[in-house]
Amino acid sequence: MADLRSEFIGIKSPNPFWLASAPPTDKEYNVRRAFQAGWGGVVWKTLGAEGPPVVNVNGPRYGVVHGPDRRVLGLNNIELITDRPLEVNLREIKQVKRDYPDRALIISLMVPCDEDSWRDILKRIEDTGADGVELNFGCPHGMAERGMGSAVGQVPDYIEMVTRWVKQYSRMPCIVKLTPNITDVRKPAEAARRGGADAVSLINTINSITSVDLDLFAPEPTIDGKGSHGGYCGPAVKPIALNMVAEIARNPATAGLPISGIGGVTTWRDAAEFMALGAGNVQVCTAAMTYGFKVVQEMITGLHDYLDRHDMALSDLIGRAVPNVKDWQELNLNYVTKAVIDQEACIKCGRCYAACEDTSHQAIAMKSGRVFEVVEEECVACNLCVDVCPVQDCITMRELAPGETDLRTGIARGDYANWTTHPNNPAATAAE
Amino acid sequence: MSQATLSPGIVPGRLTPDELAVNFADVAPPLDRHEAHVEADRCYFCHDAPCITACPTGIDIPLFIRQIATDTPDAAGMTIFHANILGGMCARVCPTENLCEGSCVRNDAEGQPVRIGALQRYATDGLIADGAHPFRRAEPTGKRIAVVGAGPAGLSCAHRLAAKGHDVTIFDARAKPGGLNEYGIASYKTVDGFAQAEVAWLMGIGGITMETGRALGRDLTLDTLRAEYDAVFLGIGLGAVNALRTEGESFQNVRDAVDFISELRQADDRGALPVGRDVVVIGGGMTAVDAAVQAKLLGAENVTMVYRRSRDQMGASEHEQDHATSKGVRIIHGAAPIAVLGKGKVEAVQFAYTEIREGQLHLSENGFQLPADQVFKAIGQRLEAPLADLDLAKSGKIAVTGPGRTSLDGVWAGGDCAMGGDDLTVTAVAEGRDAAEDIDARLTGRPVEIPG
Numbered sequence A: 001m002a003d004l005r006s007e008f009i010g011i012k013s014p015n016p017f018w019l020a021s022a023p024p025t026d027k028e029y030n031v032r033r034a035f036q037a038g039w040g041g042v043v044w045k046t047l048g049a050e051g052p053p054v055v056n057v058n059g060p061r062y063g064v065v066h067g068p069d070r071r072v073l074g075l076n077n078i079e080l081i082t083d084r085p086l087e088v089n090l091r092e093i094k095q096v097k098r099d100y101p102d103r104a105l106i107i108s109l110m111v112p113c114d115e116d117s118w119r120d121i122l123k124r125i126e127d128t129g130a131d132g133v134e135l136n137f138g139c140p141h142g143m144a145e146r147g148m149g150s151a152v153g154q155v156p157d158y159i160e161m162v163t164r165w166v167k168q169y170s171r172m173p174c175i176v177k178l179t180p181n182i183t184d185v186r187k188p189a190e191a192a193r194r195g196g197a198d199a200v201s202l203i204n205t206i207n208s209i210t211s212v213d214l215d216l217f218a219p220e221p222t223i224d225g226k227g228s229h230g231g232y233c234g235p236a237v238k239p240i241a242l243n244m245v246a247e248i249a250r251n252p253a254t255a256g257l258p259i260s261g262i263g264g265v266t267t268w269r270d271a272a273e274f275m276a277l278g279a280g281n282v283q284v285c286t287a288a289m290t291y292g293f294k295v296v297q298e299m300i301t302g303l304h305d306y307l308d309r310h311d312m313a314l315s316d317l318i319g320r321a322v323p324n325v326k327d328w329q330e331l332n333l334n335y336v337t338k339a340v341i342d343q344e345a346c347i348k349c350g351r352c353y354a355a356c357e358d359t360s361h362q363a364i365a366m367k368s369g370r371v372f373e374v375v376e377e378e379c380v381a382c383n384l385c386v387d388v389c390p391v392q393d394c395i396t397m398r399e400l401a402p403g404e405t406d407l408r409t410g411i412a413r414g415d416y417a418n419w420t421t422h423p424n425n426p427a428a429t430a431a432e
Numbered sequence B: 001m002s003q004a005t006l007s008p009g010i011v012p013g014r015l016t017p018d019e020l021a022v023n024f025a026d027v028a029p030p031l032d033r034h035e036a037h038v039e040a041d042r043c044y045f046c047h048d049a050p051c052i053t054a055c056p057t058g059i060d061i062p063l064f065i066r067q068i069a070t071d072t073p074d075a076a077g078m079t080i081f082h083a084n085i086l087g088g089m090c091a092r093v094c095p096t097e098n099l100c101e102g103s104c105v106r107n108d109a110e111g112q113p114v115r116i117g118a119l120q121r122y123a124t125d126g127l128i129a130d131g132a133h134p135f136r137r138a139e140p141t142g143k144r145i146a147v148v149g150a151g152p153a154g155l156s157c158a159h160r161l162a163a164k165g166h167d168v169t170i171f172d173a174r175a176k177p178g179g180l181n182e183y184g185i186a187s188y189k190t191v192d193g194f195a196q197a198e199v200a201w202l203m204g205i206g207g208i209t210m211e212t213g214r215a216l217g218r219d220l221t222l223d224t225l226r227a228e229y230d231a232v233f234l235g236i237g238l239g240a241v242n243a244l245r246t247e248g249e250s251f252q253n254v255r256d257a258v259d260f261i262s263e264l265r266q267a268d269d270r271g272a273l274p275v276g277r278d279v280v281v282i283g284g285g286m287t288a289v290d291a292a293v294q295a296k297l298l299g300a301e302n303v304t305m306v307y308r309r310s311r312d313q314m315g316a317s318e319h320e321q322d323h324a325t326s327k328g329v330r331i332i333h334g335a336a337p338i339a340v341l342g343k344g345k346v347e348a349v350q351f352a353y354t355e356i357r358e359g360q361l362h363l364s365e366n367g368f369q370l371p372a373d374q375v376f377k378a379i380g381q382r383l384e385a386p387l388a389d390l391d392l393a394k395s396g397k398i399a400v401t402g403p404g405r406t407s408l409d410g411v412w413a414g415g416d417c418a419m420g421g422d423d424l425t426v427t428a429v430a431e432g433r434d435a436a437e438d439i440d441a442r443l444t445g446r447p448v449e450i451p452g
């Protein structure tokens, strides 16, 4: 069996599955049960500065996007950082860490953007035994209005400055948690690295309004007839998070900077994808909030199984897909595929037909008896039919052999060639 | 087993009122909102969906299911009613496994179709319960049309004509409208007086006058109707019952299944209905199944249905057959009655096994006897009286071309009484609707428009 033990910026955990800083990690009672369920580590719910804790709304704090059968695809929240007193959290952290020395326990922090505040909080957490700190520069609601969270995360100079203070006043490994609510995620990551961060984690939640109450005419969750934007997470945000992780992993200025991947991790496969794109481990929030702590068991067995099947060590997986993430212009324009329908598997729903017919290609013919066939002369190989077909693997994309003629263009498949040298590219012509 | 169940002969009160209430409860209770949404989520929204093609009224099934999924059941109901104004009854009585559900692609996918019938009921119940009629009539045309027969065909035709602004008078021989919806369909499929509620709701469109107790051939003639109205639609169903033509058929307690069923449908107190202890039903269609099942539900101890051909040739769908056997009805295939035995009163029925030779059904040497104190005949219905001047098809039904045009100018026909199509509620609705469109086109020159 593959070894899932993980070491991330020197922090050891029995597996690479950590719970992200969020309500499941807001108290000792939860974190103990999470560890019992098998989670490798937790990032404790974000702590604020000394003094009266923040207060949360007392109405609903979540909005949701459902898939079929009310499956949770996306969740948004307007919750703030921990609303429990600092001393209570610190006492609990210490007790849990003492009882679970083999698990990773990271403290997430968010205090006002001045040196004193950061020095003070770092001093307070020093003797908890925690393995590291995560700087929450990501929370997009509430705290941002007070100049914290994503308000810091959106200004690379602030990130660099605060990270520097943290490294100056603490010996703990420091993870900078990034907000996705920016234009180019490489900039804050570069700033974190300049400030001395040991790693970045991403993504925190995305600014969102999940739905509008059409009787009250207000965003949901609705508090007394009003709503504010929240932070979006869950399976729906995974594609955005994966891209951001890949951008940092392949950016020369941040290459090699350890990444903790967050955003929509729900199954072992999601976790493996994050890791293939360069994440050293993953953090999970919504999946645990939706299904409970037990989901980690499927992640553990699934990742084991996958690594065994490919005869890989966990470290072999990390970053393995990064070299294959390219700019569009580097893609091979002479790679030609055509859709193929497996008539045995086809249930004749006609979705492929509707999709292709109404999407400018008209490359699927509907024959008598509801037989659906690909018209290779028209097929642009877009893959849409594959995506909308309800039967897995019923439609596949066949790669044309070298030299085989593409019936659509009448051109035989040639060797690798991309846009940079394509005759239609004005820049390519100019270069000649 | 109680004494009442075991008493020989034909007696009432075999079961207690409580037992009867359970037996005759809604056989397919409505889906609640959660169930409906879970089921609606299963629909793939197929292109040119095969379920639509399989529906005789062409209801846009993927559209109405999507409307349920988006929590607009009334919009879903309207999608259904546009194509099929008796969508409420059809949701309860259609043999869906042979129609829409039988062609659902989910059968191929995982052997379990989307439950279209149940969803259709979910979509239609609300609008009917609401009472207010959702369609409005077009500007009056001044045209008057006579519809004979207030069954599904006649009602569907009348509604479509009224919607188009015509004035319609429906004549029906019986005391209540609804046709077999009221007098035929098994009780547990349409509980709580739904048939009458549906007719009342349908009539809510206005412009339809209902004259019950008025029979064509007795109180009215086709000639006078043709003279007094701009068009005539016949939806008179099949009033007569085929005879066994065997010895002893006239013995006491040998009767037509349709009469038994209609009595049962009209009974205020089912406990007062007498039923035999050993009941034999002859036939293999829906009527035979309904008589057999309901005899069993009334408390008959042994109910046997005997059909002369093979199982797959039975008119009753597989689902109906399974329902019957699950209620304890025994089904024998490939045997035909050769004599009803007894002394004035039936005591047993003698059967011979059948064989198919050169495509023809023959009686074999072998056979068996079933004890019987009550025998129901359900071997098919036919057109009651030949209607003077109207051409009949080989099947004995009224010959029609296109959307129900008979051989007489200005006279249309549809439903069971007209040739073509299966004898089903939904087919009758489709034929009535299409005839109405054709009548309207003839009378006004407007283009035919059939939704779905």
Ligand SMILES: Cc1cc2nc3c(=O)[nH]c(=O)nc-3n(C[C@H](O)[C@H](O)[C@H](O)COP(=O)(O)OP(=O)(O)OC[C@H]3O[C@@H](n4cnc5c(N)ncnc54)[C@H](O)[C@@H]3O)c2cc1C
Pocket: B093, B094, B095, B148, B149, B150, B151, B152, B153, B154, B171, B172, B173, B174, B177, B178, B179, B180, B181, B184, B185, B186, B189, B214, B215, B216, B217, B235, B236, B237, B238, B239, B258, B261, B286, B287, B290, B384, B414, B415, B416, B417, B422, B423, B424, B425, B426, B428
């Ligand atoms: C016992 C039984 C169970 C059935 N179960 C099902 C089922 O589960 N599902 C299904 O889809 N189908 C079922 N059917 C078939 C279905 O009921 C018929 O196909 C359908 O009712 C036909 O409609 P219709 O309007 O043509 O005729 P009918 O429903 O028969 O209506 C004809 C109407 O015309 C009237 N009428 C007849 N003669 C005259 C006259 N001379 N003058 C004036 N009025 C007249 C009658 O009183 C009646 O009201 C069943 C049939 C029977 C007998």
Ligand SMILES: Cc1cc2nc3c(=O)[nH]c(=O)nc-3n(C[C@H](O)[C@H](O)[C@H](O)COP(=O)(O)O)c2cc1C
Pocket: A020, A021, A022, A023, A045, A046, A075, A076, A077, A079, A080, A081, A082, A108, A136, A138, A139, A177, A203, A204, A205, A232, A233, A234, A235, A237, A262, A263, A264, A265, A283, A284, A285, A286, A287
């Ligand atoms: C209710 C809720 C509260 C959260 N609170 C915090 C927080 O206090 N600190 C923090 O860094 N992230 C917080 N997050 C963000 C998560 O840690 C995580 O980054 C995000 O939910 C994406 O991961 P997921 O898709 O697995 O949920 C919160 C998320 C949710 C849903």
Ligand code: SF4
Pocket: A338, A339, A355, A356, A361, A362, A363, A364, A374, A375, A378, A379, A380, A381, A382, A383, A384, A385, A386
């Ligand atoms: S790959 Fe695209 S173009 Fe080709 S058949 Fe499928 S949908 Fe049509």
Ligand code: SF4
Pocket: A341, A345, A346, A347, A348, A349, A350, A351, A352, A353, A372, A388, A389, A390, A391, A394, A395
């Ligand atoms: S979408 Fe898939 S299952 Fe449906 S018709 Fe096309 S190939 Fe067949």
Ligand code: SF4
Pocket: A349, B042, B043, B044, B045, B046, B049, B050, B051, B052, B061, B062, B065, B103, B104, B105, B106, B114, B116
């Ligand atoms: S065939 Fe089945 S899945 Fe397809 S549209 Fe009809 S009900 Fe939906």
